Every structure is written in C-alpha cells, then in structure tokens.
Amino acid sequence: xxxxxxxxxxxxxxxxxxxxxxxxxxxxxxxxxxxxxxxxxxxxxxxxxxxxxxxxxxxxxxxxxxxxxxxxxxxxxxxxxxxxxxxxxxxxxxxxxxxxxxxxxxxxxxxxxxxxxxxxxxxxxxxxxxxxxxxxxxxxxxxxxxxxxxxxxxxxxxxxxxxxxxx
Amino acid sequence: xxxxxxxxxxxxxxxxxxxxxxxxxxxxxxxxxxxxxxxxxxxxxxxxxxxxxxxxxxxxxxxxxxxxxxxxxxxxxxxxxxxxxxxxxxxxxxxxxxxxxxxxxxxxxxxxxxxxxxxxxxxxxxxxxxxxxxxxxxxxxxxxxxxxxxxxxxxxxxxxxxxxxxx
DNA sequence: CTGAACTTTCAATAATTATTGAAAGTTTAT
DNA sequence: ATAAACTTTCAATAATTATTGAAAGTTCAG
Numbered sequence: 001x002x003x004x005x006x007x008x009x010x011x012x013x014x015x016x017x018x019x020x021x022x023x024x025x026x027x028x029x030x031x032x033x034x035x036x037x038x039x040x041x042x043x044x045x046x047x048x049x050x051x052x053x054x055x056x057x058x059x060x061x062x063x064x065x066x067x068x069x070x071x072x073x074x075x076x077x078x079x080x081x082x083x084x085x086x087x088x089x090x091x092x093x094x095x096x097x098x099x100x101x102x103x104x105x106x107x108x109x110x111x112x113x114x115x116x117x118x119x120x121x122x123x124x125x126x127x128x129x130x131x132x133x134x135x136x137x138x139x140x141x142x143x144x145x146x147x148x149x150x151x152x153x154x155x156x157x158x159x160x161x162x163x164x165x166x167x
Numbered sequence: 168x169x170x171x172x173x174x175x176x177x178x179x180x181x182x183x184x185x186x187x188x189x190x191x192x193x194x195x196x197x198x199x200x201x202x203x204x205x206x207x208x209x210x211x212x213x214x215x216x217x218x219x220x221x222x223x224x225x226x227x228x229x230x231x232x233x234x235x236x237x238x239x240x241x242x243x244x245x246x247x248x249x250x251x252x253x254x255x256x257x258x259x260x261x262x263x264x265x266x267x268x269x270x271x272x273x274x275x276x277x278x279x280x281x282x283x284x285x286x287x288x289x290x291x292x293x294x295x296x297x298x299x300x301x302x303x304x305x306x307x308x309x310x311x312x313x314x315x316x317x318x319x320x321x322x323x324x325x326x327x328x329x330x331x332x333x334x
Numbered sequence: 335c336t337g338a339a340c341t342t343t344c345a346a347t348a349a350t351t352a353t354t355g356a357a358a359g360t361t362t363a364t
Numbered sequence: 365a366t367a368a369a370c371t372t373t374c375a376a377t378a379a380t381t382a383t384t385g386a387a388a389g390t391t392c393a394g
Contacts (some may be wrong), residue, residue, distance in 0.1 A: 010282045013282075014275075022186065024382070034295045054342090054385075055341095055383065055384060079338095106183075114168065114173075118169070125203075128203055132254070132256075139256045146317070192353075219369080222374085247370070342393080344386100344389075347384075348383070351380070351381085353376105354378085355376095360369100360370080362367100362369085363367095363374105
C-alpha cells in the first residue's frame with residue numbers, strides 16, 4: 001500500500017468512525033487530515049485535500065476548536081490562519097471523553113436521576129420504572145466516572161513524567 | 168412528576184441517547200419501552216405506545232433481536248408474538264459493548280493496523296502517518312480490550328483497582 | 335480611509351436516513 | 365384447502381442533517 005492510498009484509507013475510515021465519538025463526517029475528516037499532517041494547514045489546503053467547500057471547512061473547524069482538539073496557529077508574517085490538531089493520542093482521548101461526558105452523558109444521568117426519584121405510588125408499573133431507571137442511573141454514573149478516571153489518570157501520569165523530565 | 172410524564176421523559180431521553188450506542192431513535196425507544204414494561208409487549212402495543220407504524224416496529228424489533236437485546240416470547244395459546252428486552256443492566260451493557268466492538272471498533276482497528284504497516288519510505292509524511300496511526304491503533308486496542316474486560320467482569324487487579332479508585 | 339486578503343454566516347439545496355402503509359408472505363385452526 | 369390472524373417487505377415519501385456558495389463581515393497594510 002502506497003502513502004496516498006494509506007492516507008485516504010485512514011481519513012475515510014477515521015471519518016466514518018465519527019459517529020462513535022459523536023461528530024460528523026467532515027469534522028472527523030478534517031481532524032484526521034491534521035492529525036497526520038507534518039505541519040499546520042490553511043483553510044485553502046484543507047478545502048483542496050478533502051474537496052469540501054469554504055463554508056463547510058470554516059464551520060467544522062470552529063466546531064473542532066469548540067471541542068478543544070484543534071487550534072489556530074498564527075504564522076508570523078502570514079495573513080492566513082493555519083490549523084493543527086492535538087497530536088498526542090492520550091490528550092486527544094482526554095478531550096473527547098471530557099466533552100462527550102459534559103455534552104451527552106451528564107445530562108442523561110440527570111434525567112435518569114429525576115425519573116428514578118418519582119414518588120412510589122405502590123403500583124407495579126411505577127415500581128418497575130423506578131427500579132429500572134435507578135439501575136440504569138447507577139450504571140451510567142459508574143461508566144462515566146470510570147471513563148473520566150481513566151483519562152485523567154493518564155493525564156496525571158503524563159504530567160508526572162513531564163515534571164521528571166524538567167528536573 | 169407523575170408516572171406517565173416520567174415514563175415519556177425516560178423513553179425520549181434514552182431514545183435520543185441512541186446515537187451514543189449507535190442505534191436509531193425508534194430502536195432505542197422500543198428498547199426503552201420494553202425495559203420498563205412489567206410484561207412482554209405485542210407489536211400492536213408497541214405501535215400504539217410509541218405511535219409508530221407497523222413496518223417500522225417490525226424492522227426495528229428485528230434489529231434489536233440481531234443485537235441480542237430483545238427476544239420473542241411465545242405466550243401459550245396466543246397467536247401474536249410478544250417481545251421483551253434483557254432486564255439486567257449489566258447484561259445489557261455487556262451485549263451492547265460486545266456488539267459495538269464487533270461491528271465498529273474491531274474493523275477500525277484492522278484498518279489502523281494495515282495503514283500503520285505500510286513501508287517506511289523515509290519521507291517525513293510517511294513517517295508521520297505511520298507514527299500517528301500506530302499510536303491510534305494502540306489506543307483503540309487498549310480501550311477496546313479494557314471495555315471488554317470491564318463489562319465481562321473479568322476483574323483482574325487492574326480493573327479491581329480502577330473500580331476502587333472510583334468508589 | 336480604502337481596498338485587498340481572508341473568514342464567517344446563513345438561506346438554499348443536496349444527500350442521507352427514517353418512516354409509512356399497503357401488498358405479499360407466513361402460520362395456524364378448522 | 366381456505367381463511368383468518370398475524371408479520372415482513374419495500375417502494376414511496378417524509379424528516380433530518382450536511383453542504384454549498386455568495387454576500388456580509390473582519391482585519392490589516394499602505
């Protein structure tokens with residue numbers, strides 16, 4: 001497999017995996033492209049590589065910046081804006097996990113908590129609703145906590161190693 | 168909050184969370200309905216409760232059965248088919264994790280492996296592609312393995328200590 | 335201040351995905 | 365074998381989501 005083929009395959013596969021981490025195709029593809037690029041890319045370059053419109057590129061870059069995984073790089077003397085993504089996979093995973101937790105999981109946990117806290121009127125169906133949503137609530141909370149612990153643990157480890165390097 | 172309100176809230180919230188585990192709205196809503204039902208439901212009942220068509224109900228029930236989280240219940244003397252879902256959240260999580268791993272994560276890991284195995288021609292861009300896809304491959308593999316370990320409750324010292332950290 | 339270089343916005347449109355409903359298919363009782 | 369009871373299929377349609385592109389907005393050099 002040649003470079004170009006491997007590159008295209010990577011971008012389209014990673015792009016289609018977007019759903020797995022809750023982002024759209026264009027967003028995922030832009031991130032992929034930046035992830036394997038050896039230097040920051042301009043909007044023009046991204047548009048050309050992925051064959052998407054200026055507007056699309058602009059909006060998706062903004063979303064990626066909202067997610068905290070893409071940053072603007074200002075190159076001295078250049079008018080254009082350049083973009084690059086977090087290159088460290090651990091750090092990338094941390095950002096993604098944190099954002100997904102905040103945007104999607106936490107709000108659902110809140111609803112599960114509310115629903116499982118309704119008054120038990122003694123009927124079978126109410127009891128079942130309470131019981132099952134409570135179980136789901138506990139599971140969701142554990143899973144969310146675990147995910148955050150794992151990714152933050154990684155962060156601690158990285159920070160520790162970094163500190164060692166500095167000393 | 169009354170029973171009916173709580174029930175509707177649960178079904179629509181859990182339904183909209185469908186994307187999180189990679190299924191569509193109707194599928195997620197049917198599963199939710201069954202999850203809090205005190206008895207197996209017929210197609211008619213599901214259609215009426217969720218206000219969806221017969222065809223839609225049929226197709227989504229089939230998909231839920233493919234996922235292994237809904238089963239047909241044959242009630243003696245009844246012509247109609249009844250459906251129920253796995254009621255144990257741990258078991259449910261296990262099934263979902265296993266299916267997602269098989270359908271989505273494993274194939275992506277395979278592509279990452281192929282892409283990261285291309286011949287190093289010495290150019291910077293090829294080296295970057297290899298380096299980054301390899302890092303992603305390792306991360307994906309670790310995450311997948313860990314998820315399976317956790318849901319399969321194969322509690323080695325690693326997962327045990329992780330669980331302790333959370334509690 | 336003006337114009338060139340660049341980015342953002344957003345209404346229109348395209349692409350994708352979900353849903354319907356009626357015809358075809360299946361099963362069972364008689 | 366027939367008909368009633370029920371389920372599945374799938375072409376048509378609706379709903380949703382993504383994408384475009386041109387106008388409006390911004391920034392900056394001269």
